[in-house]
Amino acid sequence: MRAVPRGSTTEEQMMTTTESPRTDGALAGLGRFCFRRRRLVLLAWVVGVIAVAFVGFGYGAAPDNDFSGGDSQSAKAQKLMAQHFPQEQGDRLTLAIRTEKGIDDPAARQKIEETIADLAGSPVTGPVASPYQDDKLVTEDRRIARTTIPLSDKEVEKSEVKPLVDLVKDASDDSVTLALGGYMAEKAETPPQGPAESVGILAAAVILFIAFGSLVAMGLPLATALLAILAGLALIKLVGHLVPAPDFTLAFGAMIGLGVGIDYALFIVTRYKDALRDGDDPEGATVKAITTAGHAVLFAGTTVVIALMGLVVMGQRLMTGVAVATSIAVLITMIAAVTLLPALLGFTGHKINSVRLPRRASRRKQEAGEASEARPTFAERWAGVVQRRPLIAALLAGASLLVLAVPMLSMRLSQPDASVQPHDRSSYISYEILSDGFGPGYGAPLVFVTEVDSKDADLRSVVQAVSGTEGIAYVTPPRTSEDGQAGTFTAFPTTGYQDEATANLVHELRDDVLPGTPGGEQVLVGGPNASTIDVADDAASRLPLMIAVVIALSMVLLIALVRSVTIALQAAVMNLLSIGAAYGVVVAVVQWGWFGPALGFPTAMPVTTWVPMMMFPVLFGLSMDYQVFLISRVREEYEQSGDTRVAVARGLARTAKVITAAAAIMIAVFTTSLLGHDLAVKQGGLGMAVAVLIDATIVRMVFVPAVMELCGKANWWMPGRRAPKTASESPAEVEEGIRV
Incomplete structure (x- = not known):
């Protein structure tokens, strides 16, 4: 703070000490520079954002949605499966079939076989087995059937899977219902966020217009936040090469960045308008706004970034990526608030109140400083x-x-799966058909894998113990890998992916059933459902630590x-x-x-x-x-x-x-x-x-x-x-x- 002038009264000294911002500090110098060199600053921002956007959106990293990994049992099981059963890895789709007259009806059979042939003919799919060649793929009444469609070894984009989903939907009619399920099918038919961000921006504009009463003042926070968010999202894509993050990161980063970006600019513009009303010229008002509200913005943004980095404590690779990515979005909005916004204020000057919202006379007097004894x-x-x-x-x-x-x-x-998707989605219809025909646990398979000494390893005692456990519907016969070093089998629970009973079953198998069975101590329980359970358990156990760290640092x-x-x-x-x-x-x-x-x-x-x-x-x-x-x-x-x-x-x-x-x-x-x-x-x-x-x-x-x-x-x-x-x-x- 500035020194108190000698000879002033106590009240004057107090006002000078508490309300006059420093005009010689780093923030004051930054605000003054950006105001005076506004054309250069604006040009640098526009060119920089265009360049970063071009590189980021053109060459950014693809999202990584693999939450498995670490030391969890499911992660170890996945590693063993990838090492010894590589042919079974990769994304797969599931075609679910329901017919009123049975799959052997001539008309139904023709439609089913044509659809399977079309799916097998796609450049992104592998060989497709016909349910007519394997009775295990058909229910006893032969009204429901299924088949698995492996995707090719190369990275398949969801845009390449969407035509397959549409193909299956178009093939359905009143007599035969066909639906395509699987992770990639679910992603392919999930529409983009759509107008959500646009509606959010429009709502923010209305609120700002009401708060400021001026179209120009309303536009400054929006312009600042939008440029910052564009740069932030592009940088998130680029940083993904170093720190992978899941696909929801962009949507979440945009939501956080847009909110804080507009808010931070709002605080600075409000202080600028107050300074103008107090008689400062535009440059002085900008410096005052940056040294007061700008200082608070930097502190506030730093607090958010530190809080976000608390996610690193969770010890999950992808959550670390989310923390870094969203922190980048917040950092860019902070920088924009104290550099780009002062430059824009330099262009507006006293015109900040242009294109005003009609106000009551008393309100206009108060804003002009003419009200002496304002009511509380x-x-x-x-x-x-x-x-x-x-x-x-x-x-x-x-x-x-x-x-x-x-x-x-x-x-x-x-984690959301097909069972919680909108009911008109192909992935939900596939889940419903398969649950009716093969049980709700079909979509929540548990994969058991263990290292063995030879191809003749005997896993029958483990299989019997698992199949005799309450909550298990049926178990597949055990298989040994071609190298004779690992064995595996799959169990299907009687409950679904999202049921609490399924999570309890996994814990029972790991804690009681397998350790109490000869040869079961080394058997690992994996699969997508077990992986989801492990990630959830790990998150629940680490959440208190993250909360403690965030609270301590913020305090x-x-x-x-x-x-x-x-x-x-x-x-x-x-x-x-x-x-x-x-x-x-x-x-x-x-x-x-x-x-x-x-x-x-x-x-x-x-x-x-x-x-x-x-x-x-x-x-x-x-x-x-x-x-x-x-x-x-x-x-x-x-x-x-x-x-x-x-x-x-x-x-x-x-x-x-x-x-x-x-x-x-x-x-x-x-x-x-x-x-x-x-x-x-x-x-x-x-x-x-x-x-x-x-x-x-x-x-x-x-x-x-x-x-x-x-x-x-x-x-x-x-x-x-x-x-x-x-x-x-x-x-x-x-x-x-x-x-x-």
């Missing part, structure tokens, strides 16, 4: 209501959050900024409660099915494994952002008045509008993910929208003022130093207090 705002009056009964308000807010969090206690983690940053251990602890507890409530809402909607179909979830399903892992760091970082913007202003007011009650009321009043607008933009961007088709991304968007809504209402409007009123001067406790100096103290004490 709603936020200030509301804070007064809460502060009169702080204990009751805090208890009600806490109880509400705990009630919302209750469903979280029953959270189950899994250290917040203490460094606000110089208060009490406020940092308050923020951590409140953020935990709001995120827990968001988890509870996600479980109630997704897993319990409450309002699920209305929100785009076809059926009740477990929560996708990566959703709670991603939600926590993102939401904790965003909550800290709002906490910083609110508490920083409360602290300024406390330093002037020395009265916590007055400081909280005024701080809430000064920040309510901008935080409400920022939260509304976040909610709009996250909610529009429900318009997309990726079930996992929709779960994440729903959870984050709910969390931001809770944070902007229950937490900021009730919990914060109530708890701060209860804590009083203890809010500013910091070991080794006194509470912040107030305007009632000597000028020397004031300056020393702020400098600390």
Whole structure:
């Protein structure tokens, strides 16, 4: 802060110390440079974004969706299978057939054989076995049949599989239903996110126009965020060569980057408009905005990045990729906010308020600085209501959050499969047909594999033990690899992929059945379903550690900024409660099915494994952002008045509008993910929208003022130093207090 001029009154000194930004620091210099060299800065951004987009989208890495790996039993089983049964690896499709008159009906047989021939003739498929040549592929009543379609060894794109899905759909009629299932078929028929991002941008534009009342002011955050997101997504594609990430990363990165990008620009533009209204010229207003709101943006963005990097603690290769990728998106939006935005402000100048929204006369006077005795705002009056009964308000807010969090206690983690897809999809129809004909466990096979000494190895005792386990429908005969070093067989459970009973069965086989069977100690249980269970178990076990790391790092940053251990602890507890409530809402909607179909979830399903892992760091970082913007202003007011009650009321009043607008933009961007088709991304968007809504209402409007009123001067406790100096103290004490 600048030194206090000698000869000033105490009040003048206080105003100079707390409100005048430094004009000689690095941020001030950066803001001034970008303002004065605005054409150069804008040109550099446009050219740079075009170049990065060309390289990134043209030569970026393909997504990696293999969540297996590590030291899990399923990963070890997969490695053994790839080593000794390479011919059985690779993606496969499954053709499901249902006929009213049976597959031997001449008309049905002709259609089925023609379809199989067309599938076998595709350049991306291998040999296709006919169900007419293997009775194991047909049910006893011969009304349902299946066959497996191997995909070629080369990497097959989902765009190459989509024609096969369409071919099978077109071949179906009233007498014969044909459907294509399998992972690649499911991906091929899942439409892109579609208009979700566009709707989010439109909603953000409307909110910004209402908040600023100016078309020009509305356009600046949007332009800044969109350029930053384009560059960020291209960089995510490029970084994928070094740190692989799954396919949902781009959608998630766009959602996070768009939200924070618009919010960060909103904070800076708001401070710029305030400075203009206070009489600064455009350059001075830009420097003031960058040194105040820009400083807060850098801190807020850093908090989000640190929180995201907490995902590395999960120890999962792809989640590390997600952490790096989404952090890149946030970093680019931070850089754009303090470089590109000052340049754009240089072009607008005083025209920031052009193309205005009609306002009431009283509002226009207030914005012009003509209102001397303005009435208290709603936020200030509301804070007064809460502060009169702080204990009751805090208890009600806490109880509400705990009630919302209750469903979280029953959270189950899994990965979406064909059984939870929209019912008009070919993959769901295939699942339904195969479940009816071969049991619900057909789509959840358990692959058993072990090393053996020779081709004559006897696995019959293990097979008998597994087949005699409750919950197993049937077991295939054991086979030995051509090199005589590994044996394998497959068991099909009586329950489906998403059923909790299937997960319990896997644990029973591993913990009790196999260890208690001669020769079963070395047998590994793998397969897609076991892999999903292992990933979910690993995520559940590591989630508490990630939460602890994120909280600890974020608290250290917040203490460094606000110089208060009490406020940092308050923020951590409140953020935990709001995120827990968001988890509870996600479980109630997704897993319990409450309002699920209305929100785009076809059926009740477990929560996708990566959703709670991603939600926590993102939401904790965003909550800290709002906490910083609110508490920083409360602290300024406390330093002037020395009265916590007055400081909280005024701080809430000064920040309510901008935080409400920022939260509304976040909610709009996250909610529009429900318009997309990726079930996992929709779960994440729903959870984050709910969390931001809770944070902007229950937490900021009730919990914060109530708890701060209860804590009083203890809010500013910091070991080794006194509470912040107030305007009632000597000028020397004031300056020393702020400098600390």
